[in-house]
Amino acid sequence: MIAKMRKLPRQTRAHQTVDFILDAAAYILAERGLAGFTTNHIAERAGVNISSLYQYFPNKLAILEALQTRHIATPDDGYAQWLERLRDLSLEEVVRSVVDVALEMHAANPTMHRLFLDTLPRQTRHSHDDFEADRIARIAAILLPKSRAGKDPDMMLFITRHALTWVVHEAVCERPEWLTDPAFRKELVALLVNFLRAD
Amino acid sequence: MIAKMRKLPRQTRAHQTVDFILDAAAYILAERGLAGFTTNHIAERAGVNISSLYQYFPNKLAILEALQTRHIATPDDGYAQWLERLRDLSLEEVVRSVVDVALEMHAANPTMHRLFLDTLPRQTRHSHDDFEADRIARIAAILLPKSRAGKDPDMMLFITRHALTWVVHEAVCERPEWLTDPAFRKELVALLVNFLRAD
Amino acid sequence: MIAKMRKLPRQTRAHQTVDFILDAAAYILAERGLAGFTTNHIAERAGVNISSLYQYFPNKLAILEALQTRHIATPDDGYAQWLERLRDLSLEEVVRSVVDVALEMHAANPTMHRLFLDTLPRQTRHSHDDFEADRIARIAAILLPKSRAGKDPDMMLFITRHALTWVVHEAVCERPEWLTDPAFRKELVALLVNFLRAD
Amino acid sequence: MIAKMRKLPRQTRAHQTVDFILDAAAYILAERGLAGFTTNHIAERAGVNISSLYQYFPNKLAILEALQTRHIATPDDGYAQWLERLRDLSLEEVVRSVVDVALEMHAANPTMHRLFLDTLPRQTRHSHDDFEADRIARIAAILLPKSRAGKDPDMMLFITRHALTWVVHEAVCERPEWLTDPAFRKELVALLVNFLRAD
DNA sequence: TATGAATGAGCGTTCATTCAT
DNA sequence: CATGAATGAACGCTCATTCAT
Known part of the structure; x- marks a missing residue:
């Protein structure tokens, strides 16, 4: 999750943005499948600008990976x-x-x-x-x-x-x-x- | 394989065409994954015109299904x-x-x-x-x-x-x-x- | 009607073919509009091969014109x-x-x-x-x-x-x-x- | 004009784009008729990217309608x-x-x-x-x-x-x-x- | 930091038409 | 004479991504 992100969100507002994006991504993936999993749709659903999305994720795949990573409990x-x-x-x-x-x-x-x-x-x-x-x-x-x-x-x-x-x-x-x-x-x-x- | 085809090949030439298409489809799927699995690429690789492809398959999915069907042994x-x-x-x-x-x-x-x-x-x-x-x-x-x-x-x-x-x-x-x-x-x-x- | 046709139908069978084509053309035009008025659809609906269609009409427009001409009473x-x-x-x-x-x-x-x-x-x-x-x-x-x-x-x-x-x-x-x-x-x-x- | 548009232009630059598109659409319609009225041609003639066109108009018909609407004096x-x-x-x-x-x-x-x-x-x-x-x-x-x-x-x-x-x-x-x-x-x-x- | 606007490559698909049988 | 097969050009439209504010 850390590795592939363009920049770490420093403010809580930014943290929210990232969360919104991932939530939206999950929703889109569930609703329209991998084929309908597009950055534009994700951004729209997340209510953030597409450019903001690209400020945190370098490309589409990174979102997918972050999405998966978010749901694996890291061994502690x-x-x-x-x-x-x-x-x-x-x-x-x-x-x-x-x-x-x-x-x-x-x-x-x-x-x-x-x-x-x-x-x-x-x-x-x-x-x-x-x-x-x-x-x-x-x-x-x-x-x-x-x-x-x-x-x-x-x-x-x-x-x-x-x-x-x-x-x-x-x-x-x-x-x-x-x-x-x-x-x-x-x-x-x-x-x-x-x-x-x-x- | 029959069910979802637009029209059955009657001449041997046409049979060949269909085979070429499916072979190419397999190749493309293997080489570039489902994302790169495009009708244009398949047709090009098959050496047949894209329109010929659409004469036998109504859409992309049909090719994928035909491809899968071709490799299931039908119970006899x-x-x-x-x-x-x-x-x-x-x-x-x-x-x-x-x-x-x-x-x-x-x-x-x-x-x-x-x-x-x-x-x-x-x-x-x-x-x-x-x-x-x-x-x-x-x-x-x-x-x-x-x-x-x-x-x-x-x-x-x-x-x-x-x-x-x-x-x-x-x-x-x-x-x-x-x-x-x-x-x-x-x-x-x-x-x-x-x-x-x-x- | 005569002028723009590629060759005159000599046999009654051929006459029928032309009629089938024009009937189909009328149907297609009515049902799908000018945009859906395609030679392939017409031929299919007429039950004749697309090549046969082109044996009697040099191009799509000719069909449209023949269709219109057929419904004008020629002054006598x-x-x-x-x-x-x-x-x-x-x-x-x-x-x-x-x-x-x-x-x-x-x-x-x-x-x-x-x-x-x-x-x-x-x-x-x-x-x-x-x-x-x-x-x-x-x-x-x-x-x-x-x-x-x-x-x-x-x-x-x-x-x-x-x-x-x-x-x-x-x-x-x-x-x-x-x-x-x-x-x-x-x-x-x-x-x-x-x-x-x-x- | 507003009703059928995908999104309203907010910046003046965008307003221009929309105008260019409609101007080009008029030109194309006049020059090549409804049959030649293609989104690609319109975009090219307008000097804007085809995708920009689709950012403002959801489909081809919308452009045609906008074109017509632009030339009706609204009763006042x-x-x-x-x-x-x-x-x-x-x-x-x-x-x-x-x-x-x-x-x-x-x-x-x-x-x-x-x-x-x-x-x-x-x-x-x-x-x-x-x-x-x-x-x-x-x-x-x-x-x-x-x-x-x-x-x-x-x-x-x-x-x-x-x-x-x-x-x-x-x-x-x-x-x-x-x-x-x-x-x-x-x-x-x-x-x-x-x-x-x-x- | 966030937004609106823009872009080019490419996709799936259909069309009118011609060739070989 | 009629058919099946083939073709290339084009179409409408979307995508991931970047630029300018």
């Missing part, structure tokens, strides 16, 4: 601690915790998550997934030692990661109510635990 | 028979068979599959997935009786379906070589069987 | 005789006769006449009016000697001619039922007779 | 007063006054009036004539009581209105010099007075 200290605590838990407890986090993350603002999943092609989709991947990778590093010894740990990791991610993603799009349903959480845990624990 | 008689034969198999055997089919389908032309997954947003993606969904749904109807009794069969089905689909999709995009790797197939089977068979 | 022998007979009548009788002819001409196919008046700009409107003008001019040559001596006979003629023509035209467009109403005819006669006769 | 207070004064005049004086106004209106800018009459089909012609119709209708309300009692007053009105309008229109197109010729005015008055006063 709490995260590191949480990660640390996982080490001492059982496989099932770890998985349960991970699944919980994934569900919570998406349950927080499912419409926004869905927006990106629905309108953006894979290529355009922002680091979001990278972030997630990274986190899950770290977690996996904790998980693997607790799991059966598969031939190719990378492969197990890959499957675990994407199965979880995408089943949640599909739920975001098609069964958002499940995101807070304990039964769903239980099934997800079953899916992963049984896979990792092995036969 | 063999499919029905195969489906029938599943009934008498064990859970594990059924899953194995299903996973095999999924892998084969994508292994056949992974670049093409990836093309769509990478460049098209969910919304634009054609019935392909619907097809797949339908098939997997039928299969699931066979699978469920052989599985543990979950609280919500719909949920189990949902998870099974998307876990398989998307792990394969991600493999298409990032580990295409796995599509023919027996180890990958074995892990996938493990994922699903252990989930369905229960805890 | 009866006309000359009728004209001759006018010479011996009184002013009022002549005017009555002229008004009758004008009304009959337009009453015959008012929708067609209206079509041209509504959709074609003055410039594009075919010789129709020229024809009419010519006839009315001849008639005027008979009328004038029977009328008062105005300062500028050309002017009187101009006014008489256009007043009649356009009042009828407007009636065609907005009060087609008047075209056969004796009261309307009587008023038109009054308009012209009182103008020509008097003070 | 003077008009109402003039109308009032007619009430106390004799039939002949009223008609004379009305004819005068009609002639003056068209004499003011005959080429412009001709432009519309020649190039635009009836359907496309703007409210101009409606305006005129409305005014003449009001006037007719004053005229009729002073006239003979015809069977169908609506019919008399119709004839009076269109005879005047179209004879003037034809004069605009073919005898513009007559618009200021007292003889022409006298003949027009004769046409209408003798019709209304009756036989």
Whole structure:
């Protein structure tokens, strides 16, 4: 968010402007899709002049990225601690915790998550997934030692990661109510635990 | 492919033209993404006049859809028979068979599959997935009786379906070589069987 | 109609083709206006191939002209005789006769006449009016000697001619039922007779 | 002119742009007819970017309408007063006054009036004539009581209105010099007075 | 800092017309 | 004689972006 912005807003008024723009951008993206996602429309909807928009964002893509970035919780200290605590838990407890986090993350603002999943092609989709991947990778590093010894740990990791991610993603799009349903959480845990624990 | 075409090519020359157009469309989509997917570029690349393009396709979207349709194997008689034969198999055997089919389908032309997954947003993606969904749904109807009794069969089905689909999709995009790797197939089977068979 | 056609249809089948084309042209003109009056649409509506159309008409304009020509009664022998007979009548009788002819001409196919008046700009409107003008001019040559001596006979003629023509035209467009109403005819006669006769 | 514009020009520079566009539009319409009346040509001739044109006019038709509107004198207070004064005049004086106004209106800018009459089909012609119709209708309300009692007053009105309008229109197109010729005015008055006063 | 005005490249699409069969 | 296929020029219009106030 910082990296790609032309200049940082120094006054609160400017902060507002940026927020207006991003809100408008979200609205436009939702309402008219990626094709209708035009700087002119965004500016108009935001009630700011198109030139003002370009004062904060160097180009259209930057808006899209800022939009995505705004909805990813940046990992903080709490995260590191949480990660640390996982080490001492059982496989099932770890998985349960991970699944919980994934569900919570998406349950927080499912419409926004869905927006990106629905309108953006894979290529355009922002680091979001990278972030997630990274986190899950770290977690996996904790998980693997607790799991059966598969031939190719990378492969197990890959499957675990994407199965979880995408089943949640599909739920975001098609069964958002499940995101807070304990039964769903239980099934997800079953899916992963049984896979990792092995036969 | 037929449905959405403006008029059917009658002469072989015309058939060629349509093929050129679709080939070019694939090329353009791969090379410049959905944003660069313009009728003018497609026509130019195809070496046909833009008007010829519009003689066969009523608009841009139709080309995209034709492109997707061209790469879906239409279920045939063999499919029905195969489906029938599943009934008498064990859970594990059924899953194995299903996973095999999924892998084969994508292994056949992974670049093409990836093309769509990478460049098209969910919304634009054609019935392909619907097809797949339908098939997997039928299969699931066979699978469920052989599985543990979950609280919500719909949920189990949902998870099974998307876990398989998307792990394969991600493999298409990032580990295409796995599509023919027996180890990958074995892990996938493990994922699903252990989930369905229960805890 | 003959003059501008590329080749004369020799067989009855060809005659039909030409008729189909003109019928379709009329339909298209009525339904989509002059802007939608395209050779492709006409051919399609006529059920003939576009190339066949071009075998009979050298270009689009020719169709439009043929269409207009088809609906002008070409002056024949009866006309000359009728004209001759006018010479011996009184002013009022002549005017009555002229008004009758004008009304009959337009009453015959008012929708067609209206079509041209509504959709074609003055410039594009075919010789129709020229024809009419010519006839009315001849008639005027008979009328004038029977009328008062105005300062500028050309002017009187101009006014008489256009007043009649356009009042009828407007009636065609907005009060087609008047075209056969004796009261309307009587008023038109009054308009012209009182103008020509008097003070 | 205001109604159909996308946004109002705020700076004088913008005002100029709009004027340039309308001037160019008039030129193009005159020079190449309605068929050649393309937004690209207009913009080029106006020396402004095509996008600027679209910033002020939502589409091609709007330009045409603005062009027509620009040349209709909007009825003002003077008009109402003039109308009032007619009430106390004799039939002949009223008609004379009305004819005068009609002639003056068209004499003011005959080429412009001709432009519309020649190039635009009836359907496309703007409210101009409606305006005129409305005014003449009001006037007719004053005229009729002073006239003979015809069977169908609506019919008399119709004839009076269109005879005047179209004879003037034809004069605009073919005898513009007559618009200021007292003889022409006298003949027009004769046409209408003798019709209304009756036989 | 924010606004109105301007711009050029390009897009999707249709048209009148001609060529090959 | 009639058809299917092809073509190039043009059209209306929008986009992301920059300049002048």
